Amino acid sequence: MPLSETAVIRSRRVVLPDGERPADVLIRDGRIEQIAEHGSLLAGDQHLTDLGDTALLPGLVDTHVHVNEPGRTEWEGFATATRAAAAGGVTTIIDMPLNSIPPTTTVAGLEAKRKTAEGQAWVDLGFWGGAVPGNVPDLEPLYRAGVFGFKSFLAPSGVDEFPHVEAADLEAALAEQARIGALAIIHAEDPTVLDSAPQQPGVHYRDFLASRPADAETAAVVRLLDTARRTGARVHILHVSSAAVLPLLRQAREDGVRVTAETCPHYLTLAAEQVPDGDTAFKCCPPIRDESNRDALWAALAAGEFVAVVSDHSPSTPDLKLLPEFGGSGDFAKAWGGIASLQLGLPAIWTEARRRGHTLGDVVRWMASGPASLVGLTGTKGAIAVGHDADLVAFDPDADFAVNAGELHHRNPVTPYAGRTLTGAVRTTWLRGRVVDVAAEPFGRQITRPADGQITRPEETQ
Structure with a gap:
């Protein structure tokens, strides 16, 4: 459908901000113009898509994706990552400033990424x-x-061109981000705790888990929150794996610290007890922890303590993962740490969420509207609402499928979900009202932080 045409998408299960119900969604010029009673909008010369009982969701927003291009395109790239996103129902991604070369630490680095991404994106x-x-x-x-x-x-x-910040660096960076009104997103593990943890190389996951203890997250969060209190910065804790940090975040919010947190599908759907020896596809930092910790993360998610569930898609080549099936040693200590799951986040979360009694509306809040709100895209992304971009997903919540890593759009066929049966299949993805066909030409756009060109002062964001 050309962008200038109108279309109606009809479903008996449209997931709206106020709940799930049968509805017709009218799209014009790439935006949602009307949400009407089911069957009330006559097709006329408009294109009608009737999904029947297949659910209609807003496109997901994934604010934690490592595309790695330019510089490490053999790990992943804009073309492969955004095809995987579209196939997984993700219509907007925000790319991390590493592991590309150059990293996005200067305007020149940003422009290098923008130039490289031109004409390669199947999603925004x-x-x-x-x-x-x-x-x-x-x-x-x-x-x-x-x-x-x-x-x-x-x-x-893990990469030399993106060094970590010491205490004085963190203080200076957060003070400046508070001044300009920017959001600070933080990988929170404490290097002193990590250095003092037992370091036992080899194929046993329990040894790797002991080398990245929960105390490392706790100590880092304590230090970060103390700095945020002093500077007034708005901070967001990335990929929380340890439920032990949650009471710290609750108390900080009660004290007026502007802090939010996210977690990831692998922490919510996988558990340390399930990781086979040598299967380094499961390695990530911070690590996947035990089942009781996973249950505590779900309880916090249900209570609204996480603003987003995002992928932390961080792939690499099979040789860097040291996987035995690719001739590697299976040594967790030496393997690259990162989970490849961009295409699978929605069915992975839905499989576990449904088992725990959650709804599609919950999943949309965690994976679409929540991430959109985090980055200021509430008015355009993350919800089926009038005036929003017509970023939509036809999702069959009852379809089961077995994950074949070789059939994913990720550049490298490595994922801890390989061989698992997941529930929920993406049937069609629309970006601004157009069906995304990953075999055709991409039409994703590069987007920027919503702003009027003025730096927002911290007192204006209280």
Whole structure:
């Protein structure tokens, strides 16, 4: 359907902000113009798609994706990542400032990414900036250039060109981000705790888990919250794996600290007890923890303590994962840490959410409207609402399928979900009213942080 035409999408299960109900959704010029009673909009010369009992969801918003291009395109790239996103019902991604070369720590680095991404995106695409030692003068220019905020690591990132911040670096970066009104997103593990943890190489997952203890997350969050209190910065804790940090976040919010947190599908659907020896597809940092911790994360999610569930899609080549089936050693200590799951997040979460009594509306809140709100896209993305972009997903919540890693659109066929049976299949994805056909030409757009060109002062965001 050309963008200028109108269309009606009809379903008996449309997931709207106020609940799920039968409805007709009228699309004109790429936006949702009307939401009407089921069957009330006559097709006429409009294109009608009747989904029957297949659910209609808003396109998901994934604010935590490592595309890795330019520089490490053999790990992943804009074409492969955005095809995977579209196939998984994700219509907007925000790309992390590493593991690309150059990283997005300067305006020049941002422009290198934008130039490389031109004409390659099957979904809409935005960018995070990076806050690293010594680049405080770059933060305001990057923010004015449209990045959605700034990522920092409190422990080594794994790549030399994106160093972690020490205490003085963190203080300076958060003070500057508070001044310009930017969101700070933080990988929170404490390097001192990590250095003192037992380091036992080998194929046993229990040894790797002991090397990244929950105490490392707790210590890092304590330090971050203390700095956020002093600077007034708005901070967001990335990929929370340990439920032990949740009471700290609750108390900080009660004290007036502006802090939010996210978690990821792998922490909610996988457990340490399930990880086979040598299966380094499961390695990520912070690590997948035990079943009781997973249950506590679900309880926190149900209670509204996480604003988003996002992928932290961080793939690499099979040789770096050291997988035995690719001739590797299966050594968890030496393998690259990152989970490839961008195409599978929605069915993975739905499989477990349904088992625990949650609804499609819950999943939409966690994976669409919540992430959209985090990055300021509430008025255009993450909901089926009048005036929003017609980013939509036809989702069959009852369809089961077995994950074949070789059939995914990710550049490399590595995922811990390989061989698992998941429930829920994406049938069609629409981006601004147009069906996304990953075999055709891409038409995703590059998006920037919503702003009027003025730096927002912290007192204006209280």
